[in-house]
Amino acid sequence: MIDMILVPGSDREMTAVTDILRACEEEGCPPARMDDIRTAVREACLNAMEHGSGEGDPPTIRAVVSDSSVSVEVESGGEEFDIPESRPSIWQRILGTKPARGWGLFLVKGLADDVTIHHRKGRNILRMIFHFHQSQGPSHGTT
Amino acid sequence: MAQPEGEQTPAFSVWAEVAATEVIISLGGDISSEAEKQMTEAFAESESNKVPALRLRFLPGVTMTSSGIAVLITMTSRARKRRRRVVVEGLSPHYRKIFDMIGLSKFVTIEE
Numbered sequence: 001m002i003d004m005i006l007v008p009g010s011d012r013e014m015t016a017v018t019d020i021l022r023a024c025e026e027e028g029c030p031p032a033r034m035d036d037i038r039t040a041v042r043e044a045c046l047n048a049m050e051h052g053s054g055e056g057d058p059p060t061i062r063a064v065v066s067d068s069s070v071s072v073e074v075e076s077g078g079e080e081f082d083i084p085e086s087r088p089s090i091w092q093r094i095l096g097t098k099p100a101r102g103w104g105l106f107l108v109k110g111l112a113d114d115v116t117i118h119h120r121k122g123r124n125i126l127r128m129i130f131h132f133h134q135s136q137g138p139s140h141g142t143t
Numbered sequence: 144m145a146q147p148e149g150e151q152t153p154a155f156s157v158w159a160e161v162a163a164t165e166v167i168i169s170l171g172g173d174i175s176s177e178a179e180k181q182m183t184e185a186f187a188e189s190e191s192n193k194v195p196a197l198r199l200r201f202l203p204g205v206t207m208t209s210s211g212i213a214v215l216i217t218m219t220s221r222a223r224k225r226r227r228r229v230v231v232e233g234l235s236p237h238y239r240k241i242f243d244m245i246g247l248s249k250f251v252t253i254e255e
Contacts, residue, residue: 035237043209090246093213094220100213103245107209110244 002063006049006074013045016061020072023065029132037070037130040111043104044074044126052076052124069113069131076126080119083109153204159185161192165230168218171202174211186218190225197222199251201233212245219250230254 002023004016020041021034029037041061048059059076084106092098109115112128119125155172166189170182189197199215207215222229229251234242242248 032237035235038206039237039241046208046210087244087246090216090249093216094223094250096220096224100216100220101210103209103212107241107244 002061002065004061006045006059006061006076013042013049013061016045016063017042020063020065020070023063024070024130024132027065027067027132029070033130033132033134036111037072040108040128040130041072041074043107044072044128047081047104047108048074048076048078048124048126051081052078068133069129072128072130074126074128076124077122078124081105081124082117083115153206155181156202157181157185159189161189161194163194165194165196165198166192167198167200169200169202171205173206173208174214175208176210178211179214182214182218186221190221195226196228196230198230198232201231201235201238203233205233205235205238207238207241212241212247216247219247223250228252 002016002019004012004019006012006016017038021038024034024037045059045061052059057077059074061072061074063070063072088102088106089098093100108126108128113131113134114129116127117124118127153172155174155178157168157170157178159166159168161167168185168189172178174182197218199218219229231242231251232254234253239248239253242251242253
């Protein structure tokens with residue numbers, strides 16, 4: 001199990017991502033899937049570090065790796081957030097009518113096999129599951 | 144790109160050069176929010192040239208965050224407003240998939 005505090009303003013998210021990828025590689029995770037895990041977990045961490053950090057209340061990351069999947073939980077404070085229902089409009093961003101940012105959770109949703117967000121006692125708990133060998137479509141939910 | 148050994152974000156690098164028909168912006172390392180200022184400056188310098196195309200050349204081993212992708216979207220938007228074609232070169236299969244996911248590949252020409 002990997003368990004870490006994400007210190008805002010640091011590159012702790014890369015330390016967490018590196019540890020998780022190393023454990024996944026040891027369990028035979030294919031390289032292309034490792035790319036998906038790297039991008040999605042890093043985005044979840046960056047989102048938590050940017051939006052979910054109160055004083056003395058830093059975000060945390062926990063990961064459990066098995067021989068066929070990895071489950072990653074990123075817990076943070078801050079305003080409640082949910083998984084985007086649909087893809088943000090690229091047209092509005094190309095036209096400049098909306099800020100170009102705001103793709104992080106969309107990427108998480110698109111790259112993980114299963115994504116859920118739980119809101120509990122003022123905390124957002126974002127859980128992602130990645131199967132090393134994909135056979136099922138993604139599943140997403142909010143509670 | 145997928146091996147975790149020694150994985151820390153590689154230093155970002157950017158440089159621009161002008162060819163006969165295009166401005167080439169080469170990007171290496173980790174393209175994240177911290178790269179925004181350098182990328183914006185390189186792009187702004189290239190805008191003074193009136194060549195008809197902008198080529199974004201991704202060097203091997205590039206990684207990107209969504210903030211870095213947002214900067215690329217802004218560059219694409221600005222190039223299109225100047226009627227410049229945007230060509231992307233050197234994208235790994237993973238980032239090609241991400242460009243497809245967000246829809247950016249509809250606005251750029253992707254070359255191998």
